[in-house]
Amino acid sequence: MAAKAGTERKAGRAVCTAVAVVLALAFAVLISLVLACGLGSFPATPGETLRALLQAAGFAAGEPVDPSLAVVIVDIRLARVVLAGLTGAALAIAGAAFQGVLRNPLADAFTLGVSGGAAFGASLAILTGLAGEAALSGNAGALPACALAGALTALALVLGLSRAGGGPLSGLRRETLVLAGIVVSTFLSALISLLKSLDEESVTSIVFWIMGSFQGRGFEHAALAWPYMLAGAVIVFWRARELDVLALGETQARMLGLEAGRSRLWLLFGASLLSGAAVAISGVIGFVGLVVPHLIRLLLGAGHRTLLPASAFLGALLLIWSDVLARSVLPGGAELPVGVVTALIGGPFFCLLLARKSLGRGGAA
Amino acid sequence: MIRARGLCCGYAGREVLHGVDLRLERGEFAALLGPNGSGKTTLLLALAGLLPASAGSVELSGQNLNGLSARERARLVSCVPQSATPPPGFSVRELVRMGRFAHSNFFGGYGEQDEAACHTALAEARCLDLADRPAQELSGGEFQRVLLARALCQGRQALLLDEATSALDLARRVEAFDLLAAQNRQGSTVFAAVHDLNLAALYCPRLVFLKAGRIALDGPTHDVFTEPNLKGIYDTDIRVAPHPVTGAPQAHLVPGAGAGAFLHG
Numbered sequence: 001m002a003a004k005a006g007t008e009r010k011a012g013r014a015v016c017t018a019v020a021v022v023l024a025l026a027f028a029v030l031i032s033l034v035l036a037c038g039l040g041s042f043p044a045t046p047g048e049t050l051r052a053l054l055q056a057a058g059f060a061a062g063e064p065v066d067p068s069l070a071v072v073i074v075d076i077r078l079a080r081v082v083l084a085g086l087t088g089a090a091l092a093i094a095g096a097a098f099q100g101v102l103r104n105p106l107a108d109a110f111t112l113g114v115s116g117g118a119a120f121g122a123s124l125a126i127l128t129g130l131a132g133e134a135a136l137s138g139n140a141g142a143l144p145a146c147a148l149a150g151a152l153t154a155l156a157l158v159l160g161l162s163r164a165g166g167g168p169l170s171g172l173r174r175e176t177l178v179l180a181g182i183v184v185s186t187f188l189s190a191l192i193s194l195l196k197s198l199d200e201e202s203v204t205s206i207v208f209w210i211m212g213s214f215q216g217r218g219f220e221h222a223a224l225a226w227p228y229m230l231a232g233a234v235i236v237f238w239r240a241r242e243l244d245v246l247a248l249g250e251t252q253a254r255m256l257g258l259e260a261g262r263s264r265l266w267l268l269f270g271a272s273l274l275s276g277a278a279v280a281i282s283g284v285i286g287f288v289g290l291v292v293p294h295l296i297r298l299l300l301g302a303g304h305r306t307l308l309p310a311s312a313f314l315g316a317l318l319l320i321w322s323d324v325l326a327r328s329v330l331p332g333g334a335e336l337p338v339g340v341v342t343a344l345i346g347g348p349f350f351c352l353l354l355a356r357k358s359l360g361r362g363g364a365a
Numbered sequence: 366m367i368r369a370r371g372l373c374c375g376y377a378g379r380e381v382l383h384g385v386d387l388r389l390e391r392g393e394f395a396a397l398l399g400p401n402g403s404g405k406t407t408l409l410l411a412l413a414g415l416l417p418a419s420a421g422s423v424e425l426s427g428q429n430l431n432g433l434s435a436r437e438r439a440r441l442v443s444c445v446p447q448s449a450t451p452p453p454g455f456s457v458r459e460l461v462r463m464g465r466f467a468h469s470n471f472f473g474g475y476g477e478q479d480e481a482a483c484h485t486a487l488a489e490a491r492c493l494d495l496a497d498r499p500a501q502e503l504s505g506g507e508f509q510r511v512l513l514a515r516a517l518c519q520g521r522q523a524l525l526l527d528e529a530t531s532a533l534d535l536a537r538r539v540e541a542f543d544l545l546a547a548q549n550r551q552g553s554t555v556f557a558a559v560h561d562l563n564l565a566a567l568y569c570p571r572l573v574f575l576k577a578g579r580i581a582l583d584g585p586t587h588d589v590f591t592e593p594n595l596k597g598i599y600d601t602d603i604r605v606a607p608h609p610v611t612g613a614p615q616a617h618l619v620p621g622a623g624a625g626a627f628l629h630g
Binding site: 251301 | 410413415434435436437438439440443444446449452453454455456459463464466467469472473497499519
């Protein structure tokens with residue numbers, strides 16, 4: 001009995017750590033929401049920012065804030081920060097789901113061609129004018145829908161291709177899937193280049209959009225994307241246990257009672273909704289889906305019930321602060337695309353992780 | 366409990382089982398034996414509903430496998446796979462708890478009952494001391510015990526084991542079979558593919574021999590475990606003598622009696 005109590009206590013402690021980390025990350029996201037709204041070319045103190053936000057929400061909070069500063073904080077920055085948070089969370093959840101389904105820590109919306117599909121759909125929308133007058137500011141029109149359609153088409157194409165290798169869908173081979181994903185995304189990036197050379201006028205907007213940025217994005221973009229993100233997140237979170245079981249591989253997952261084929265399709269669909277919607281509003285932002293779940297796995301293990309929410313919050317944090325950097329490092333109010341910032345942070349960081357991992361292996365062997 | 370009729374099945378155009386008829390009653394403890402490549406793993410996978418039959422049928426508890434959902438099936442039979450690599454990032458406890466997947470509720474949550482089943486299974490398979498270790502750090506033998514624990518956690522009505530003790534040392538092997546025998550006494554139907562003839566004869570009252578995808582012998586251990594039978598199945602000289610303690614028949618190899626495939630082939 002003493003032994004039982006001991007191991008139960010240990011297990012309880014692991015659960016507590018996980019919950020504490022998730023809560024801490026959620027709290028950090030909340031703090032960052034406020035802090036990030038105050039940072040930029042018209043800086044405000046955290047106190048001013050909080051007051052401006054509370055007053056905008058209808059609370060009587062202390063003395064009124066300078067109206068022009070309040071406009072910057074509430075109408076411009078808050079939307080961006082919220083959008084960055086949403087996108088980061090969506091990319092991180094999608095990354096974790098893709099990695100879980102493919103049992104490959106390097107899998108991502110990119111590996112599967114989903115990002116490429118979304119980027120192609122969006123480029124097409126920009127080129128044909130479907131995206132509205134200005135895809136980068138204000139009315140985004142059909143852009144998200146086109147990007148989502150592109151993402152799902154790419155996914156269907158990749159699944160179809162990997163099935164063409166023989167065998168039913170339930171027996172999807174992971175290697176074939178990744179291979180098909182690389183083929184499709186390479187093909188799509190060639191198509192995007194083709195689109196760019198077809199129409200000189202759209203080149204800048206396509207290029208800028210593909211680099212990934214939150215510049216000029218507002219609440220209307222968030223309004224367009226969040227239903228898809230929510231749907232994708234619900235699908236993936238709902239199936240968190242299935243992701244755990246899928247980590248055992250097809251045969252064992254089925255031994256334990258999972259319809260592996262159907263479960264994988266749903267998860268891929270949910271993750272594609274998430275990454276498609278994210279790409280639609282912010283362009284292609286790399287490394288979030290790769291680095292964030294990886295870090296959380298190192299910290300909390302691979303159980304998806306904690307991995308998914310923790311990744312969502314860390315992804316939100318990463319993009320909120322990357323966006324702050326993107327809009328404040330260049331002098332004179334100029335902006336870097338946030339995709340550049342995440343790649344600049346994520347690249348070396350990922351190398352570090354890989355080096356550490358291989359060192360660790362060498363030490364263990 | 367488990368019934369196969371005219372079962373044919375295999376992989377991508379290659380048929381491995383050619384019409385297997387087998388009936389395991391509730392509470393039986395039988396071993397599945399046979400030379401390499403005779404179809405033991407395939408038969409176990411087909412009985413567990415993991416390989417579709419190309420002809421014939423499998424029934425679990427009187428219900429045709431095709432009519433059962435994956436979850437229903439997993440609540441009826443638990444399997445211990447032959448070879449598996451532990452997934453990275455999960456503790457032993459998490460891995461064993463996955464055995465409750467087919468019992469989890471609408472939201473994928475596990476309740477008190479599931480935790481209790483997990484703890485009991487860990488204790489029975491002597492894995493409690495491993496519970497909080499990362500599964501990836503385990504030795505082959507330790508991981509096999511964890512897989513056994515997961516199967517017990519999943520359910521005890523019917524246990525299908527595919528060489529589930531091959532990586533265990535002698536003491537652990539006896540422990541594992543004692544555990545299976547105890548489960549069997551409490552009503553579990555146990556069907557285990559075993560490489561070790563003597564272990565099978567020592568513990569199982571019934572032996573099923575497969576050869577080239579067909580059932581070659583099937584019957585009570587004392588009747589089928591004879592020198593001519595074993596010679597016929599394994600193509601080598603084998604002597605049978607009673608076990609010094611239990612009297613169960615035990616096989617002994619004779620040196621130099623091989624068919625000479627390695628020397629002359």
